[in-house]
Amino acid sequence: MWIQINTIVSxxxxxxxxxxxIFSPLFxxxxxxxxxxxxxxxxxxxxxxxxxxxxxxxxSKLTGVDRKRLYRDVHYARTIFKGAMEYNSxxxxxxFNELYAKKFIHNTIRKKSWIHTWIWxxxxxxxGGGSYLDIxxxxxxxxxxxxxxxxxxxxxxxxxASLFTALNKFMEYFKIxxxxxxxxxxxxLAKKExxxxxxxxxxxxxxxxxxxxxxxxxxNIFIR
Numbered sequence: 001m002w003i004q005i006n007t008i009v010s011x012x013x014x015x016x017x018x019x020x021x022i023f024s025p026l027f028x029x030x031x032x033x034x035x036x037x038x039x040x041x042x043x044x045x046x047x048x049x050x051x052x053x054x055x056x057x058x059x060s061k062l063t064g065v066d067r068k069r070l071y072r073d074v075h076y077a078r079t080i081f082k083g084a085m086e087y088n089s090x091x092x093x094x095x096f097n098e099l100y101a102k103k104f105i106h107n108t109i110r111k112k113s114w115i116h117t118w119i120w121x122x123x124x125x126x127x128g129g130g131s132y133l134d135i136x137x138x139x140x141x142x143x144x145x146x147x148x149x150x151x152x153x154x155x156x157x158x159x160x161a162s163l164f165t166a167l168n169k170f171m172e173y174f175k176i177x178x179x180x181x182x183x184x185x186x187x188x189l190a191k192k193e194x195x196x197x198x199x200x201x202x203x204x205x206x207x208x209x210x211x212x213x214x215x216x217x218x219x220n221i222f223i224r
Contacts, residue, residue: 011140011220013220014219015140017214017215017216020213021120021217022124024206025113026113026117028206032198032199033106036198040191045095050081053088056081056083056088074093077096094186097187098188101195105195119168123157123160134150169203180195180199
């Protein structure tokens with residue numbers, strides 16, 4: 001039996017470690033989305049901007065306006081506040097550029113996170129299909145495995161998956177860096193710097209969590 005009462009804690013850690021390796025990028029994608037929602041294209045900033053435009057048009061209130069579309073469609077907003085665009089066009093453009101930046105950054109991170117997850121799911125399925133239940137033997141009781149029981153193949157596949165997902169993660173980093181620093185020029189500079197700083201913090205936290213997942217597995221493999 002792979003899981004034993006006297007090693008239940010380390011066995012649970014090993015299982016948790018594998019889950020962290022596979023699914024932690026999706027968790028950090030949700031965190032990144034929440035941070036972006038607080039930094040870029042916020043409802044509060046939109047309310048302030050539209051109140052300013054409404055004041056310039058000397059309107060007490062807006063009627064017959066699709067407010068949901070107003071916050072999502074720059075062309076619709078330009079049409080509604082057409083008479084106030086002479087001095088406010090830049091502010092409106094920056095606000096909607098933030099929406100583009102937020103969507104692009106989130107979609108890029110989400111795509112890379114799912115690639116990471118599917119790589120690991122694929123590796124687990126390949127190991128399970130080729131060696132049946134040896135993946136659990138490796139995870140919970142590797143010391144009793146022999147060279148003929150698939151241990152070399154499992155380690156080879158895990159190393160391959162680790163290298164491939166690390167490459168995938170750093171490709172995400174450089175893609176986001178290029179977009180934030182080069183393509184998204186027309187947004188508030190202070191906001192751009194905060195977004196990049198937040199991204200780097202979350203990026204390195206996600207890398208650290210990946211390492212923690214492997215640490216949990218190694219604890220069970222080498223310290224039993």
